[in-house]
Amino acid sequence: MRFDTLVAIALVFIPFSLTSIGGGSAIVAGIQHEAVTVHGWVSSREFLDLFAVSRAAPGPGMMLATVIGWRVAGWLGAVIATLALFVPSSMLCYAVFKLTNNHRQKRWHRAMREGLAPVGIGLIIAGIISLFRLSHGGPSAIAIIGLAAAIFLWMPRFPVLGVLVLGGLVAALAATGF
Amino acid sequence: MPVSDLSHSLPPPRLRSLFLLCFKIGILSFGGGLTGWLYQGFVLQQRWIDEDDFASSLAISQMLPGANVVNLVICMGEQLRGPIGALSCVVGFLVGPFFAVIALCQVFDALAGFALLPAISDGVAFAAMGLLVVMCIHGLRRAMRFPPSVAIVVVTAFLVGVLEMPLIPVVLVLAPISVALSWRRA
Numbered sequence: 104m105r106f107d108t109l110v111a112i113a114l115v116f117i118p119f120s121l122t123s124i125g126g127g128s129a130i131v132a133g134i135q136h137e138a139v140t141v142h143g144w145v146s147s148r149e150f151l152d153l154f155a156v157s158r159a160a161p162g163p164g165m166m167l168a169t170v171i172g173w174r175v176a177g178w179l180g181a182v183i184a185t186l187a188l189f190v191p192s193s194m195l196c197y198a199v200f201k202l203t204n205n206h207r208q209k210r211w212h213r214a215m216r217e218g219l220a221p222v223g224i225g226l227i228i229a230g231i232i233s234l235f236r237l238s239h240g241g242p243s244a245i246a247i248i249g250l251a252a253a254i255f256l257w258m259p260r261f262p263v264l265g266v267l268v269l270g271g272l273v274a275a276l277a278a279t280g281f
Numbered sequence: 282m283p284v285s286d287l288s289h290s291l292p293p294p295r296l297r298s299l300f301l302l303c304f305k306i307g308i309l310s311f312g313g314g315l316t317g318w319l320y321q322g323f324v325l326q327q328r329w330i331d332e333d334d335f336a337s338s339l340a341i342s343q344m345l346p347g348a349n350v351v352n353l354v355i356c357m358g359e360q361l362r363g364p365i366g367a368l369s370c371v372v373g374f375l376v377g378p379f380f381a382v383i384a385l386c387q388v389f390d391a392l393a394g395f396a397l398l399p400a401i402s403d404g405v406a407f408a409a410m411g412l413l414v415v416m417c418i419h420g421l422r423r424a425m426r427f428p429p430s431v432a433i434v435v436v437t438a439f440l441v442g443v444l445e446m447p448l449i450p451v452v453l454v455l456a457p458i459s460v461a462l463s464w465r466r467a
Contacts, residue, residue: 119448122452126348132448136447136448156402158412161377162315162382164348169382169383170383185379189351192351192352193352195346196342207340214461214463215344219459220343220423222433224420224437225438228438229437230442233441233442234410235410251409256415270404270408270411271405274405275400277400278397
């Protein structure tokens with residue numbers, strides 16, 4: 104049973120590793136579908152909490168996989184999920200960097216760079232849509248998202264952690280019905 | 282700035298130095314902006330990597346699957362010290378966040394009785410979604426230069442986000458189409 108769970112974790116995250124074009128934000132929608140709907144590892148509420156935790160913690164947002172693995176199967180689950188998500192893409196990147204870095208000016212390299220970028224952006228938008236659907240998103244949610252985006256856009260030097268704390272505070276104030 | 286001229290004459294860094302720099306950036310990088318940290322560390326402070334090499338490594342890192350910053354430290358590690366350099370960088374970079382994110386999860390659980398916690402967690406998630414919105418705005422601006430790219434963005438977002446189709450088959454179909462469109466444009 105436990106072994107089956109570890110194998111299931113690996114089988115979920117390895118394909119996401121190789122499809123996370125544009126980074127971890129691109130696979131939030133997919134991970135949510137697998138972890139919540141398909142495998143029932145976490146509830147929608149827990150998934151949103153884990154997303155918030157993974158964004159507030161240091162390091163890449165893809166550490167979302169680490170905490171899901173940890174929730175499902177403890178330390179071993181965390182290690183398996185982390186390796187499953189980072190090793191395949193890392194090996195691919197290593198190989199591609201080593202083999203193609205001298206061909207950057209070639210037409211195929213440019214087409215590959217420019218062609219993959221819009222797919223990555225589309226996936227991030229899909230991630231926003233599915234996260235918003237999970238949350239109890241009302242007008243205050245849209246206000247916080249918009250406010251945070253405005254700060255990130257126009258005050259790029261503003262500390263990210265500060266914006267996240269601010270978002271938590273505004274939501275707490277809204278919940279107490281000020 | 283003659284920064285890039287200087288970097289060529291410096292000896293390659295020791296593996297321990299690579300590991301420690303990546304560890305420091307990994308554990309201190311609360312809430313993103315990691316590319317900026319890496320630029321600061323590898324290019325400006327240590328002068329291990331010159332500006333052009335950094336930019337080209339970044340482009341490859343963004344194009345390929347995987348966390349951009351993880352890919353970036355792999356490229357720089359490989360360039361500086363080969364396979365062992367890449368391994369030192371990636372392990373150094375991820376080991377801190379691995380324990381930090383689990384620790385934060387435990388703090389979160391310890392506070393579970395606190396009535397406002399779900400609201401606060403939602404608020405943090407919404408603010409973090411603002412970060413994603415900004416990435417989309419920048420990406421859409423770049424895509425505007427070539428209208429078919431905008432169509433790819435919209436179709437991808439619609440299929441995966443609105444229709445909730447599984448992500449992997451959608452990417453396997455749309456990515457080759459998008460690359461073919463860019464190929465014909467070039």
